[in-house]
Amino acid sequence: MSSKEELFAHLDEHGYVVLKGVLTVNQVGALRERSIELIKKERELGAQLYLDNRSQRVWNLVNKGKIFADMIQHPSVLEFQEYLLGNNCTLSSFTVNLIGPGSPVSGLHIDYPLSNLPTPHPSFALCANSVYLLDDFSLENGATRLIPGSHKRGYGPSPGEMYDDVIQVTGKKGDIIIVHGHIWHSSGENHTDRDRVALLGFFCRSFMKPQQDHLKLIATDIIEEASPTLKRLLGMDSQPNLND
Numbered sequence: 120m121s122s123k124e125e126l127f128a129h130l131d132e133h134g135y136v137v138l139k140g141v142l143t144v145n146q147v148g149a150l151r152e153r154s155i156e157l158i159k160k161e162r163e164l165g166a167q168l169y170l171d172n173r174s175q176r177v178w179n180l181v182n183k184g185k186i187f188a189d190m191i192q193h194p195s196v197l198e199f200q201e202y203l204l205g206n207n208c209t210l211s212s213f214t215v216n217l218i219g220p221g222s223p224v225s226g227l228h229i230d231y232p233l234s235n236l237p238t239p240h241p242s243f244a245l246c247a248n249s250v251y252l253l254d255d256f257s258l259e260n261g262a263t264r265l266i267p268g269s270h271k272r273g274y275g276p277s278p279g280e281m282y283d284d285v286i287q288v289t290g291k292k293g294d295i296i297i298v299h300g301h302i303w304h305s306s307g308e309n310h311t312d313r314d315r316v317a318l319l320g321f322f323c324r325s326f327m328k329p330q331q332d333h334l335k336l337i338a339t340d341i342i343e344e345a346s347p348t349l350k351r352l353l354g355m356d357s358q359p360n361l362n363d
């Protein structure tokens with residue numbers, strides 16, 4: 120069992136850390152069941168498919184179940200995100216990422232909005248992800264690929280180029296992988312006949328424009344009844360001022 124300091128040190132040095140056994144069996148079961156329900160429903164409605172139409176994302180999860188609104192406030196996730204992004208960090212997006220059977224490897228990248236920024240990127244994190252494993256992540260089913268330490272390079276990978284220092288981060292369902300947003304990473308190829316399901320809780324610094332406009336996308340009653348922490352994550356404490 121690693122100490123908190125060791126986990127922070129691993130994250131600083133390598134750009135990722137696996138938090139083991141964060142979610143209970145019941146939480147994993149309920150999150151996976153609701154995720155699959157949404158996957159099926161949205162597929163019928165013309166959802167966002169990608170990677171040869173074998174993979175799918177479900178966006179805007181805080182609007183799609185209290186279980187997701189609770190989960191994005193998980194103290195272990197917030198502790199590591201706040202360590203990287205400051206105590207006032209906000210949610211950029213919260214999605215299901217289903218990597219389906221036969222899904223090819225996706226291209227190494229750095230996260231939104233880094234690839235649109237001039238280089239060198241700052242040495243502090245602008246954004247970071249939290250991968251909630253709802254299935255075991257294995258070499259066979261497309262465990263997240265990344266290049267350890269690449270978050271320190273200050274620029275992103277060249278599209279289409281092959282790199283030989285890529286590893287895959289395996290783990291058990293219920294683990295959460297914290298991933299520095301500047302690290303070069305992607306999902307892997309799924310050679311199995313089963314889905315690889317994960318949630319991506321993606322955060323950014325409070326001065327940034329998040330990937331999704333939560334205050335417009337989420338139902339008013341959910342926002343009004345949200346805890347102070349969730350309100351902050353949705354951006355209520357970091358709006359531009361309205362002085363006239």
Ligand SMILES: O=C(O)CCC(=O)C(=O)O
Nearest residue numbers: 216262263304305306307
């Ligand atoms: O699901 C994964 O393994 C990685 C997802 C990813 O790279 C992304 O959404 O930016």
